[in-house]
Every structure is written in C-alpha cells, then in structure tokens.
Amino acid sequence: MTKSTRRGAFRGLAAIPLLPAVAAAQTPAVSDEADAITAFVRLRYGKYISASEMAEIKGGVERMMRNAEAINRVKITNADGPDYLFHPGGI
Amino acid sequence: MLSNDAVWSSVRELGDAIRTRKVSPVELTEAYLKRLETIGPQLNAVVTVTRELAMTQARAAEKEIMAGKYRGPLHGIPWGAKDAFATKGILTTWGTAPYKNQVPDYDAAIVTSLHDAGAVLIGKLAMVELVGGLGFDSADNSFTGPGRTPWNRDYFTGGSSSGPGAATAAALVAFSIGGETGGSILQPSSHCGLSGIRTTYGRVSRYGAVTLCWTLDKIGPMCRTADDCGLVLNAIAGYDKRDEATTRRKFTYTTKPPKGKRFKLALPRGAAERAQPEVAANFQKSLEVLKSFADVEEVDFPDYPYNAILGTLLRAEGTAAFRDLVDTGRMRELQNHADRINGYIGMTISAVDYLQAQRVRRLARVALDEQLAKYDAMIGPTITAVSGPVDQPFNQGQGRGTGAAPAGPGATPLTPAGNVSGTPALTVPNGFGRNNIPTGLQFMGSAWSESTLLALGNAWQEATDWHKKRPPIS
Numbered sequence: 001m002t003k004s005t006r007r008g009a010f011r012g013l014a015a016i017p018l019l020p021a022v023a024a025a026q027t028p029a030v031s032d033e034a035d036a037i038t039a040f041v042r043l044r045y046g047k048y049i050s051a052s053e054m055a056e057i058k059g060g061v062e063r064m065m066r067n068a069e070a071i072n073r074v075k076i077t078n079a080d081g082p083d084y085l086f087h088p089g090g091i
Numbered sequence: 092m093l094s095n096d097a098v099w100s101s102v103r104e105l106g107d108a109i110r111t112r113k114v115s116p117v118e119l120t121e122a123y124l125k126r127l128e129t130i131g132p133q134l135n136a137v138v139t140v141t142r143e144l145a146m147t148q149a150r151a152a153e154k155e156i157m158a159g160k161y162r163g164p165l166h167g168i169p170w171g172a173k174d175a176f177a178t179k180g181i182l183t184t185w186g187t188a189p190y191k192n193q194v195p196d197y198d199a200a201i202v203t204s205l206h207d208a209g210a211v212l213i214g215k216l217a218m219v220e221l222v223g224g225l226g227f228d229s230a231d232n233s234f235t236g237p238g239r240t241p242w243n244r245d246y247f248t249g250g251s252s253s254g255p256g257a258a259t260a261a262a263l264v265a266f267s268i269g270g271e272t273g274g275s276i277l278q279p280s281s282h283c284g285l286s287g288i289r290t291t292y293g294r295v296s297r298y299g300a301v302t303l304c305w306t307l308d309k310i311g312p313m314c315r316t317a318d319d320c321g322l323v324l325n326a327i328a329g330y331d332k333r334d335e336a337t338t339r340r341k342f343t344y345t346t347k348p349p350k351g352k353r354f355k356l357a358l359p360r361g362a363a364e365r366a367q368p369e370v371a372a373n374f375q376k377s378l379e380v381l382k383s384f385a386d387v388e389e390v391d392f393p394d395y396p397y398n399a400i401l402g403t404l405l406r407a408e409g410t411a412a413f414r415d416l417v418d419t420g421r422m423r424e425l426q427n428h429a430d431r432i433n434g435y436i437g438m439t440i441s442a443v444d445y446l447q448a449q450r451v452r453r454l455a456r457v458a459l460d461e462q463l464a465k466y467d468a469m470i471g472p473t474i475t476a477v478s479g480p481v482d483q484p485f486n487q488g489q490g491r492g493t494g495a496a497p498a499g500p501g502a503t504p505l506t507p508a509g510n511v512s513g514t515p516a517l518t519v520p521n522g523f524g525r526n527n528i529p530t531g532l533q534f535m536g537s538a539w540s541e542s543t544l545l546a547l548g549n550a551w552q553e554a555t556d557w558h559k560k561r562p563p564i565s
C-alpha cells in the first residue's frame with residue numbers, strides 16, 4: 001500500500017474488521033503460524049479456556065496477523081517513529 | 092409547578108429557565124430522578140441512582156441562585172455519568188462483574204468540573220463492560236443487561252456509552268458524559284438520536300476515567316442538541332496536570348459562526364457506499380440540506396489501513412490495561428462471550444507489531460490532517476447500519492444481506508480514521524432507518540476544531556428538526 005489517495009479507499013476500509021468479534025463470521029482459514037502462536041495461549045492460559053474457545057482464539061490470532069500484514073504493507077522509512085513522544089521529566 | 096415537557100427541554104432552555112427562576116433546580120432534579128428510577132431500568136440504562144447526592148446538590152444550587160450567585164448555564168442541571176468515571180463514595184463498576192463493588196475515594200476530573208459548574212449528578216449510567224474494548228459480539232455485554240434504545244426497546248443502543256445514549260434520549264437526564272476509544276460516543280449517539288461529540292485527543296482530562304487505551308481514549312458530551320454539547324464541553328475542556336495528554340489550548344464555545352460564513356465540507360468518495368439503503372438515503376437527503384449553508388466537494392480519502400491500525404492498538408493496549416483479568420482467569424466473569432476470550436488474543440500481539448501500528452498511525456494522521464485542514468469538516472453517515480436486536484449476535488442481527496458494514500464499534504468508515512488520528516467528530520440525527528432506529532450524520536474535523544464542528548451542528552439543527560423528535564416513551 002502506498003501513501004497515495006485513491007477512489008474506493010472506503011470500500012477497503014469497511015471490509016477490514018475492526019474487532020475480531022464483530023466479524024466472527026468472516027474468520028479466515030487458520031495458518032500454521034497462527035496455530036503456533038495459539039499454542040502459546042494454550043500453554044499459558046489453557047486452564048481457563050475451553051476447546052471451542054481455543055478454536056475461536058485461533059481465528060482471532062489469524063485476524064490479528066492479517067492486521068499486521070496490512071500495516072506492514074505501508075511503506076515507511078527508518079526514521080518514521082511511533083506516534084507518541086517520550087518526555088523525560090514529564091510535560 | 093414543572094410542566095411535563097420541561098424534561099425534554101435543551102440544556103440551554105433549562106439553564107435560561109433556572110437563571111430567570113422560572114424553574115427550580117430541586118423540582119427539575121426530582122422530575123429527572125423519577126424518570127431515571129422508573130424508565131431507566133426498562134432501558135437497562137442505569138447502574139446507580141445518586142438520589143441523596145443529587146438532592147443535596149440541587150438544594151445547594153437553588154440556594155445559590157436565589158442568593159444571586161449564578162454559576163452559568165449548567166447550574167442546577169441534572170446530568171448522568173457513564174459508569175466509567177470515578178465518583179467518590181459511589182459505585183463505579185466499569186460495566187462489569189469483576190468491578191461491580193468498586194467504590195473510588197476520589198472524583199474523576201469531569202465530575203469535579205461539572206460540580207464546579209453547578210451541575211447536579213443524578214446517576215451513574217450503564218455501559219458495555221470494560222468500555223467495549225475487548226470486542227463484544229452482541230448486546231449482551233454488561234452485567235446490567237443489554238442497552239435498549241428508547242426508539243425501539245427491542246434494539247441495541249450501541250456502545251460502549253449505552254446508558255448515556257438511552258438515558259439522554261429518553262430524557263432521564265438533561266445531558267450525559269460518555270467516552271470513546273473506537274466509536275463509543277458516536278455509535279450510541281447515532282442509534283439513540285442524539286448529538287454527541289468525540290473530542291480531540293487531549294481536549295478533556297481523563298483523570299479518573301477507566302483506561303482502555305492510553306493513546307486512544309477520549310471523553311465527550313452526549314446531548315439532545317449540538318448547542319448543548321458546546322455548553323457542556325465548555326465546562327469540561329482544559330489542561331489537567333493529572334492527564335499528560337491534555338492540551339493547554341483554550342476552548343471557548345460560542346454559538347455564533349464567523350459573519351457571512353459559508354462552510355466548506357469534504358465528502359469522501361464512497362462514504363455511503365456500503366450503508367444500509369435507509370442510511371444511504373438519509374445521507375443523500377442530508378446533502379441537499381447541507382448545500383443550503385455549505386459547499387460540498389468530493390475528495391479521495393487518504394489510503395491507510397485505519398481499521399488494522401485501530402484494531403492492533405485497541406487490542407494490545409486494552410489487553411495490557413486489563414491484563415490482571417487475563418492472567419488470573421477472571422475473564423470468565425465477563426458477560427459477553429467474545430469479551431471472555433479476546434484478551435487472550437491480545438496477549439499474542441508482538442511489541443514490534445504494536446510499534447509498527449504506531450509508526451504507520453503517524454503517517455496516516457499527518458495525511459488526514461493535511462486533507463482536513465482544507466475543509467471545515469469531512470462528512471459521512473455516522474454509522475452505516477442501524478443497530479440490531481438485543482437478542483441476536485451482531486453478525487446475525489444487523490446489516491445482513493444489505494451489503495452494510497458490520498455494525499460494531501467503529502464499523503463506519505470515518506470513525507476508525509478519526510479515532511486513529513485523534514480528531515474530533517460530531518454526530519447529529521438526520522432521520523430514521525429500519526425498525527424506527529435513528530440514523531446520524533457525522534462531521535469530522537481537524538484537531539482542535541470542535542468550535543467549527545459545533546457551529547456546523549447548530550447550522551444543521553437550525554435547518555432540520557430531527558433533534559426535536561421524541562422517542563415513544565412517556
């Protein structure tokens with residue numbers, strides 16, 4: 001993705017779910033990578049999570065990975081810093 | 092003797108009546124308290140009615156006004172706070188079972204500001220649990236029950252400021268204060284037929300407000316008119332050393348736009364493309380009205396993955412904010428199914444992915460700022476679909492088969508972009524959609540442009556009467 005503007009940006013915007021739960025019906029196929037990341041959740045929190053919930057978590061992990069991919073498609077330079085400032089001593 | 096219609100008056104009208112001693116703050120508070128206590132539970136709009144405090148404040152207001160000490164347009168006006176704001180000695184539940192017995196020993200900044208302005212706090216209003224940040228997937232998302240819009244009680248208010256939306260629209264309070272991270276003021280304001288303003292990030296102190304996302308949380312008024320939003324914002328805006336994000340820029344509300352002002356509005360191409368037909372039709376009709384006092388120019392929208400950025404920031408910061416619930420397994424106590432599991436998903440977002448989102452966010456914000464600077468506001472439907480029934484999951488109950496965007500926090504295109512960039516937006520009612528649910532028109536402006544947005548809202552409400560409609564509730 002580039003910094004250019006183009007017609008139809010809204011179409012793409014609306015198609016990308018903001019929150020996993022909102023678009024649960026659009027759950028993508030789960031990749032091996034999402035499977036591996038979900039294993040961490042199972043290891044650390046498995047005692048709190050049922051098998052059916054774990055399947056939903058996998059789908060959510062996949063969607064978070066898609067979010068990261070969409071973000072990483074934007075071209076940035078080494079100097080592009082995060083959108084907050086560190087203030088030693090406060091403001 | 093207070094007329095039955097008084098509770099439906101605007102804050103400005105009530106303020107004038109109180110100032111001229113035509114209305115007693117004590118009588119007015121009694122009237123609103125009665126409605127809050129009787130109608131409030133029917134809408135699942137209330138957590139705590141603060142009757143004792145309210146009557147004490149109302150009597151004090153009346154005494155001061157009778158003695159000639161008038162504090163301003165909010166003096167003696169009954170209001171409600173989303174239960175996200177700390178109130179000393181009063182339950183502050185954040186809408187959720189794990190905190191349902193929490194009683195702070197201090198007041199949030201906005202509570203103090205409104206007290207200083209003479210307003211009367213009559214209740215703590217319901218909200219989606221944990222400010223909705225964990226991604227609720229149905230209206231069953233609060234331990235107080237699903238928020239019901241007074242326009243059709245079988246349908247959701249929207250969230251997370253569900254109680255402020257229902258209570259203000261049903262005239263259970265004169266105004267309320269909500270908060271927004273990804274859509275929590277605009278969405279319920281739209282579904283409840285209110286005027287609501289998401290302020291610029293840093294305009295209003297968040298001291299004492301529950302934190303969902305440090306870099307996204309904003310606070311704003313939810314009222315029955317845009318003018319009222321201005322009056323209330325005047326009382327709560329300003330620098331606060333306890334919230335380092337707050338600005339030292341002054342905000343002074345004036346109802347008068349610059350002389351001879353004709354507004355210039357940007358209409359993003361495709362803004363209503365995915366909206367429900369009724370929402371799109373109302374927006375088209377709105378454009379004709381807007382053209383009577385504004386020039387409307389079609390524009391391309393800066394192309395960034397706003398939803399992906401917002402989703403990443405929200406999930407990562409929200410999970411960090413409530414990590415204790417994740418680590419202890421207390422997520423199980425949450426009401427909503429999706430809320431119970433999404434914290435675990437948040438734990439998998441890497442620090443690098445979070446930082447990448449913050450880096451791209453800056454580029455997106457700058458691009459949007461550049462475009463917004465050329466206009467008084469950008470416009471679009473506030474939400475592309477009206478709310479769904481309270482007894483069905485969102486992905487089944489609304490927007491289905493219509494091509495509409497999924498209806499949840501931030502589902503409308505302008506809203507995620509505005510929240511990512513920290514810019515203000517005002518929603519005003521512009522008609523009704525299916526099932527008698529109101530629809531909204533959004534004005535989104537550049538940072539610190541609240542005065543312009545409110546002037547636009549006033550112009551809109553001089554030209555229309557949607558804000559004067561009353562829901563089918565006595």
